Amino acid sequence: MSDKHKAIFLDRDGTIIEDSGYISRPDQIKFIPGSIEAIKLLKEAGFKVFVITNQSGVARGYFSEDMLQTIDKVMHRHILNGGTHLDGIYYCPHHPEHGVYPYKQECDCRKPQTGLIKKAVKEHNVDIAQSFMIGDHSCDMEAGANAGLKTLFLLTGHGEKEQSKVKHKPIHTAKNLLEAVKWLLAQ
Numbered sequence: 782m783s784d785k786h787k788a789i790f791l792d793r794d795g796t797i798i799e800d801s802g803y804i805s806r807p808d809q810i811k812f813i814p815g816s817i818e819a820i821k822l823l824k825e826a827g828f829k830v831f832v833i834t835n836q837s838g839v840a841r842g843y844f845s846e847d848m849l850q851t852i853d854k855v856m857h858r859h860i861l862n863g864g865t866h867l868d869g870i871y872y873c874p875h876h877p878e879h880g881v882y883p884y885k886q887e888c889d890c891r892k893p894q895t896g897l898i899k900k901a902v903k904e905h906n907v908d909i910a911q912s913f914m915i916g917d918h919s920c921d922m923e924a925g926a927n928a929g930l931k932t933l934f935l936l937t938g939h940g941e942k943e944q945s946k947v948k949h950k951p952i953h954t955a956k957n958l959l960e961a962v963k964w965l966l967a968q
């Protein structure tokens with residue numbers, strides 16, 4: 782009965798904020814220039830906007846799940862202060878080889894697997910056909926493609942070194958999130 786929503790799935794590190802390794806404290810959050818503006822443009826264009834992020838630093842013991850949630854809250858506060866918002870932040874704290882149970886496990890949510898995207902799709906009634914995944918890593922492109930999304934690739938973060946590893950060709954490659962979003966909204 783309810784309408785389906787078009788959505789953008791964004792990676793976090795190297796896409797919205799700088800990827801400085803494993804971010805383990807809120808004061809390490811540094812926004813990539815233009816990324817809050819990009820989220821604002823997407824919201825104004827009627828997209829739901831979700832973050833889909835691998836955070837194996839939890840499994841590896843670099844930071845706790847509580848700290849991860851604090852970091853995400855602080856990031857979102859900055860986004861709210863910028864006059865826009867995210868519709869959800871979905872993270873995978875697992876790793877198949879590192880850490881201890883329950884974080885050490887073969888999960889279905891660590892990108893390139895699709896568990897987190899599928900969860901957001903279900904919880905928010907997302908129309909896959911009108912939706913996109915954007916990120917700086919080959920696993921983002923694969924997760925997006927595996928979930929049936931069109932993908933956009935970024936040269937921020939790990940983008941430069943990951944570009945040759947991307948198997949599923951994105952519909953567009955951009956120098957950063959804002960450029961990617963402007964391109965997408967001009968189509």
Ligand SMILES: [Mg+2]
Binds near residue numbers: 793796938
């Ligand atoms: Mg990334």
